[in-house]
Amino acid sequence: MEQQVSYTLDSTLDTVDHAEESATRIATELGFGEDEVMQISMAVREGAVNAVLHGNQYAPDKKVILAFERTPEDLVITIRDQGKGIDLNGIPNPLAPENLLKTSGRGIFLMRSFMDVVEIRPSQTGTEVKLIKHVHGSSVGNKEGSQ
């Protein structure tokens, strides 16, 4: 992977699969362990789902921008949509007893569970989600050894 790579993608389910596959490939190339690769790819998938469904609402004229950046310490993934901006105050806690049996609302929770840092920046022109996974830890030796 280059230091930074980005994709401009349509608001389709294919984009969700593409985002997940890219995350899996890049995280694997960077030497993350199998569990971490799964966590990263799932977090990216959830971010892409939110961008396509809730952000752009499948609008054909709106794009999803997906970027991967490798820094010495982190894998930084940015997912940006062109929707109206998510209302952060309107996100219920999926672990609350009254929400356990809801059929949606777990995407951001899973992102936060799987990544070291999750930043969500809504604006009137879209929402930007930044997902960060630190590369230190058990997989660092593999990563550094492969470069």
Place this chain on the structure above:
Amino acid sequence: MSMKLSTRQVDGVTIVDCSGRITLGEGSVTLRDTVRDLLSKGNKKIVLNLAEVNYIDSSGIGELVSAFTTTKNQGGELKLLHLTKKVHDLLQITKLYTVFDVKDDETAAVKSFK
């Protein structure tokens, strides 16, 4: 790999053998349609065998919840069988593991229905 489902009957219980991915789109719809079809035909004792499910996303989790509540609301029972580690871990962190009736033995699962 997309999701594949097949159903079989064991002592009055419908076992739904699932394989592949339960994710947004085709996988979730396939599961939803199968469970609704079973319920419409009066099959209200359902076991989802997830032994061959290697991936599930939040939409898939939602679909499992929907299948569970839809079955319960129609007077039936839906149980999960043979969770892979990934699915098990996901149900743990979402606190759904204790909501579902999870089994690891098919015979015991079949016998557990009232």
